[in-house]
């Protein structure tokens with residue numbers, strides 16, 4: 001046996017250490033080169049192999065063995081160029097000659113921190129387990145003692161309120177004769193009536209122009225043609241100026257985050273706006289990477305992005321983890337909410353978004369006391385991101401279900417469950433069950449739910465999953481053209497197709513929500529907090545969420 | 552299904568008439584209990600209208616404790632009615648030790664206070680008694696404590712219960728009587744789960760199952776109102792919603808319909824008070840019901856009403872003659888109670904209707920939620 005010292009390749013990794021192994025089938029391959037050309041990480045390259053072949057060339061069979069040098073496809077073992085399992089090679093291969101295969105025994109996590117740089121990526125928590133939301137079942141089915149509704153024929157109102165609802169005791173109403181009349185013109189907080197599933201904040205910059213445009217077109221179509229009032233949040237990074245001054249602005253929630261990217265442009269556009277935005281979201285935290293600010297890598301800061309954001313080209317744009325001015329919730333956060341409200345003449349709901357955290361209750365209690373706080377969005381650990389340290393993604397954060405439930409029950413305790421709507425995000429549709437997850441959150445007490453990754457997967461075919469497939473959104477090399485600013489890549493994505501799929505998703509979700517609510521006998525109002533409708537086959541989860549245990 | 556029989560009249564009548572109406576409507580195993588609320592009392596209570604009447608069921612020990620408690624709170628007994636219990640109750644009747652209907656003199660410190668203060672005091676006292684009874688596992692069950700109102704509840708076939716109470720021989724006559732003929736068969740039998748439900752002078756009874764019960768209950772209990780407790784039945788919230796919108800928010804009675812089944816936004820345009828409706832709908836979202844429910848209620852001033860949910864609807868009919876109107880779950884019950892009426896004038900409340908009959912029962916008013924108009928049927 002050779003001593004270890006003589007093994008030339010000892011410092012290198014073998015394919016068995018990598019998360020995905022590329023299976024290439026020589027006999028099928030015609031050497032067209034499409035796979036190597038398309039691979040976003042250059043994990044495969046043309047290679048030469050020496051091959052033993054049996055040939056018979058004469059008029060009568062006379063097999064002889066020859067050795068030949070042939071070209072083919074070789075997978076590289078450099079960890080920085082590891083195969084990410086995206087399967088774009090398979091997508092383009094005309095002969096089905098190549099495919100990636102997940103290698104569960106990989107040693108990826110042990111080697112990825114090359115040169116002392118921790119692993120950064122996009123995507124979501126790499127946990128393929130069944131989420132709490134997916135464990136919840138709807139078990140209060142109307143049977144005999146109360147008739148179920150017909151999801152297809154009855155009228156349903158699948159709508160929710162974004163904005164602060166005054167408590168009835170404070171409504172400016174007085175009795176005149178036999179009637180109630182509005183008394184004077186007091187301040188009534190702005191409230192939007194929206195579809196209870198929103199598209200969560202994904203920025204221009206993180207998303208490619210085609211992706212963003214596709215989402216925006218889909219949302220506009222849903223509102224104007226399908227009459228489903230879906231709203232979408234811009235994420236941090238502003239909006240294309242033309243859209244800011246368009247009548248479609250009302251379908252967008254403008255996000256302001258700690259880097260204030262895009263707000264120079266927004267503020268300048270205010271005098272020319274034709275309508276108000278749907279709401280303003282002040283992002284204080286993100287479920288996927290709690291305690292971290294937004295991150296847009298230099299590779300994605302091209303000219304058009306630099307313009308919208310008001311920054312130089314090709315620089316890393318790291319938003320600070322917190323708003324500089326945020327030194328106290330009673331004062332600084334309240335001031336920010338008031339300033340943003342003031343910008344739009346108190347006609348636009350302004351609310352904070354925080355990441356799921358044990359301290360959510362403290363935030364909530366403060367917001368409950370602030371008459372200008374329009375809502376609270378809590379983003380749980382299963383949320384997605386365009387770029388983050390994997391340690392943040394995988395190990396930081398709070399699951400959404402118990403966080404949301406705790407907050408709702410606290411609002412019930414203080415009687416403000418209808419006053420301050422809660423929106424829940426993070427893992428909604430993680431396993432493809434968008435409507436069911438949203439309905440479960442609603443019954444736990446949410447006024448609505450946000451989705452991000454789901455819509456990227458459903459509308460644009462994002463390849464990411466919980467086994468770290470793809471997830472290179474941070475590099476600007478998105479093979480689907482979703483999270484890239486490289487025209488060569490984003491031209492792969494047809495914005496019209498994206499828009500069509502966005503419409504499909506929401507029309508279907510609307511039907512599915514009815515299919516859930518109808519057998520439970522609910523149709524007139526969203527069953528917010530109807531926790532008797534839910535149960536779970538895990539006693540500890542049932543106790544924590546204060547719902548029934550059923551098995 | 553619960554059978555409901557309410558009668559409002561300009562003359563005193565016996566609650567036995569309601570029970571007989573229930574008997575006509577009875578089918579299957581729904582005659583499992585009886586709940587009665589009598590308002591505007593006659594007979595021996597006719598001259599005691601301003602004195603609060605306590606209605607309760609107690610054990611012997613509870614009876615004694617209750618007496619002590621009332622004395623300690625400064626109440627003096629003014630009059631007491633005890634049913635002449637039949638010595639041979641029907642087989643379905645569940646007998647309790649003592650049935651108490653007692654009118655009290657207000658304690659000195661409250662006697663000259665405004666009525667609102669008295670109302671709060673009566674509520675607090677009733678809740679204290681309830682808590683006392685619950686502490687030792689049910690020695691006292693108290694149903695109402697209010698001037699000119701009596702509540703009787705029992706498990707058993709309504710007719711047998713009526714005879715057991717001797718209502719056929721020596722009734723308390725009243726001008727408004729609500730009767731409900733079923734224990735809550737969906738859940739464990741519990742006298743507190745039996746309709747009608749009462750709070751501070753208003754009461755309701757309901758047919759159907761309230762699918763929005765949990766969020767409504769949570770909303771009511773979070774209002775900081777001590778009286779919003781109980782909820783042994785999902786129908787109790789209907790009484791509390793009525794109380795909340797009338798006596799906490801001060802809305803006129805027909806708005807009860809707008810609270811429990813708000814109009815769609817586009818429908819509101821037809822109403823002159825659309826601005827107010829829009830605000831109410833948002834702020835009272837948690838009180839929206841989805842039915843299926845038919846609610847019969849009575850306001851403090853003795854106006855009785857019937858209202859349906861907006862989608863599924865349960866049976867319900869209002870009809871009668873001048874001076875006597877029935878609000879029933881079925882026509883046969885109404886015919887038993889008011890046989891000589893003109894059936895052409897019967898009203899079957901639909902999706903947008905709020906049907907009310909004022910004291911005196913001269914006419915039936917149907918208020919239309921869509922346009923806010925009222926149609927009045929004068930009775931002959």
Ligand code: SF4
Pocket residue numbers: 020022035038039040041042043044082083084085086087088089090099100
């Ligand atoms: S699966 Fe994707 S990363 Fe892997 S070789 Fe194919 S194209 Fe390259």
Ligand code: SF4
Pocket residue numbers: 122123456461462463464465469470471472473474477478479480481482483
């Ligand atoms: S397909 Fe694009 S957006 Fe999806 S995980 Fe890959 S890089 Fe990210």
